[in-house]
Amino acid sequence: MSLTAAAPSTKRRPVFPFTAIVGQEEMKLALLLNTIDPYIGGVMIMGDRGTGKSTTIRALADVLPEIDVVANDPFNSHPEDGDLMSDEVRQQAQQGISLPVAQKKVPMVDLPLGATEDRVCGTIDIEKALSEGVKAFEPGLLAKANRGILYVDEVNLLDDHLVDVLLDSAASGWNTVEREGISIRHPARFVLVGSGNPEEGELRPQLLDRFGMHAEIRTVKEPKLRVEIVEQRAEFDRNPEDFVSKNQQEQEELQQKIVKAQNLLPSVNLDYDLRVKISQVCSELDVDGLRGDIVTNRAAKAIAALEGRQEVTVDDIRRVITLCLRHRLRKDPLESIDSGYKVEKVFSRVFGLEMVEDTANTNGVRTGVR
Template identity: 85%
Template sequence: MTITASAPPKTRRVVFPFTAIVGQEEMKLALLLNVIDPKIGGVMIMGDRGTGKSTTIRALADLLPEIDVVVNDPFNSHPNDPDLMSDEVRQMVESQTTLPIVKKKVTMVDLPLGATEDRVCGTIDIEKALSEGVKAFEPGLLAKANRGILYVDEVNLLDDHLVDVLLDSAASGWNTVEREGISIRHPARFVLVGSGNPEEGELRPQLLDRFGMHAEIHTVKEPPLRVKIVEQRAEFDRDPQAFVDKYQSQQEALQKQLVEAQKRLNQVNLDYELRVNISEVCSELDVDGLRGDIVTNRAAKALAALEGRTEVTKDDISKVIVLCLRHRLRKDPLESIDSGYKVQKAFSRVFGVEMPEES
């Protein structure tokens, strides 16, 4: 039995359209690639205040197509994929119970800075567990974020322990809560997006390394572009619905492109020679571990899928390699060279291409 329901357009909060956002191409590309392949491991967005970080992430969540979820399930369980189901839903499937299904917008969970671990991971009601013999679990934000986007603003101000918990869940796709010998786990597969302002301090290197991609955004300098952004915002604030309607066809086209890219992803091929070259770049830059190689491979495939191809090119790797590696280089406090430039330089040498002019 399938119940199809979605919020009527008038009652849903109107969000600034993703396709209307001017500039910030690096951030937009990183977010889209993570939506196509969440296993890339999330995005860390570092940039100045007031550069549209939160606006872009809300716009991305609004852009994504509705998903099928099991009715009244706190984990947004997938009706067919066991890896995205809670234990209760899996038991219902095994006992061949008919699952009521509803269509739902992709959830975007905003993690407040003062959140406690219980609020994030969920809590086990020990009294109920002992007196009634049932696993009484109160789901947290990770449960709500399953199959959605988890956004942490000012991630560099968040307690390191909590950042660790988020990164563990994002990497494994599961959240485990243990207390007094009782253990509960549930699916927690989400796109983790962190943002921060470099002035407020950097994230510890070992935490930064676990974000799949690192996008740097800067305040737009060109006066005509700044004027365009200000005018757009004013137009949206004046009549949000009319502004959204104006971009509706572009939004639908991008949504369709994302859905097709997700379907195409498994067919994308990355040539052995290109894979060796990627690893040579990582080796030359002295990148610790193999995360850099893995993420660059995944991101290049996701970009090829986004552009409607099944074969990765040098150009795809060129567009993603800085995003995937710049935050993994060892920092030398005395060095003034930008890490993105170093990655680009190593890429150009290994792949035998010329450095882009703007570098």
Template identity: 85%
Template sequence: MSPTASAPEKRASRAVFPFTAIVGQEEMKLALLLNVIDPKIGGVMIMGDRGTGKSTTIRALADLLPEIEVVADDPFNSDPNDPDVMSDTVRDLVAQQQEIPVAKKKVQMVDLPLGATEDRVCGTIDIEKALSQGVRAFEPGLLAKANRGILYVDEVNLLDDHLVDVLLDSAASGWNTVEREGISIRHPARFVLVGSGNPEEGELRPQLLDRFGMHAEIRTVKEPALRVEIVEQRAEFDQNPQQFLEKYQDKQQELQQKLVSAQELLPSVKMEYELRVNISSVCSELDVDGLRGDIVTNRAAKAIAALEGRTEATVDDIRRVIALCLRHRLRKDPLESIDSGYKVEKVFGRVFGLEMSSEETGTATSNGVRQGVR
């Protein structure tokens, strides 16, 4: 069978809803795309109603991404060209100038179950084998599988705080270290961390929430025409996935190429000093603890410029991402009914000398979705 005949069959067997076909939820889609372009943004926390397509969107994003080169039969998806994303074993082989077998594979999207243990997440060391045979017997966990991919934690607000800490530490450092009985093993663990949850079922502790780079709020679509469009699209996909995928194939390839180009362009993107000072002024005026807010907003603004093929980040780029980067870092007053995204927008407008339109103000307060993201 020819490659052209086998590829569609492989794609049909996965039956993943295409990312470009997803209607609405622009905040969530933008935050995910920016984290793919620059994983150092630090992941996305998606909070919103049940049944709003959170997991569908994340699976669609993983399916959209191009295949990556990995070291064949390596459990950590080591990059054959980047020593910073290689396991110690592969690095030793490179140092010995041995030939490294290379394969291509799809970007992994790893689901972390709510009841997962720390051993399941981080991996385990077989002490008996290590002591009796003198080898480092390591059983990789979900963090190893997620390296260079996406790690998705649904209902992250119900996950044990200790496990959330482990995930965030690995995401920040890019490495997972397992220690037991004096034996220590580490492996690369660079992934885009995506958490989702329903605020009705409990909030994350502020110190954990702050560790997520961006925070997207999603709501159930209210407009009847849009709801009908979403229902009809899903019915069309379920009835004939292959035909539906072919309908969106060109758009998928176009967006995939935009992401690849953006990743290549990102190191060249600059931002004026005055804009960086203004970002820090907004963070200071909002009394944001630490410097994560400043760093993430700078990164996100550059990533959106790269996505649109530009090498200079603008005020408009900052406007489109600043609420996503800062709203979850504000100290909450339980008696306050104002949406935190609106508060960020208001201070942004004052510091940058811009006024929000009444349409944007109304959108921000009623939906938590800003017109500028669209």
């Protein structure tokens, strides 16, 4: 009796649905706002082990709508937007060459802790470049992540030099590789998401400041919610296809909501008086630079767009300002007050609102104002 090997399955592995994730609202909101406006600058997620950080980020990438790319281009170049094209594709477009278009899922790239600079940035084949006179470039992880999400788990354990490279690319939108006088650059616009456990070490303040938002997550304390989370996970592990199918409608609705928000974002208005008050909060908190002001403005507009509105409200600002500022405050080792609580307190005073004292939400973090 002869045995024939079964053909390998090309079916995509099911991903836990974003809409089925219970709790951790702060993290989910920060991630959604960055997909609506990538210029917010990414998210740093700090929290306990086993709180669903990686699951949530992979689930987000899965729910995002497909994007148009130039077929067979290693940099996911946009077929029409010159800012999102590689130099080679842009030259072809300028020459009037027809670009083949394909659709693909938003790329989600995991950056392993032991990655080398060549693996991250890409490498130039010097021998080929010199002998054949062509720029032989092997793309790295930054090329794959262009127009997608770059996820760095345990970012606080990553080599400082690599973190610098990532943040420079995220800020400029380009990755440049130089070897022996040969220089190659390609677009590298991605939402940078870092996660880590504060017990394993803190990020340097100047690096932390480069992340647009900072979500703090805690292990859910309420027994009923814990049971619900465990049951959801067990149901998914038993039959992933059925579980995904059951949540399909909610996933599609969220995807449509994201697309509408991205289209609405340019027409969202943030009143001048509210902008002045945001800057006043940043000033009173002694936040260095203007990044805090810019990110809070962008995040407030993104949350209004997410909810289908063209005017930013005070409540929109309340819901995002702690995420945008808590990691930008100067640390005082003798101070026991939580930085998030400090932001809420100053926000309440500047905006003339009343603080809600010591109520805890499902993340184990104080809630804000009313």
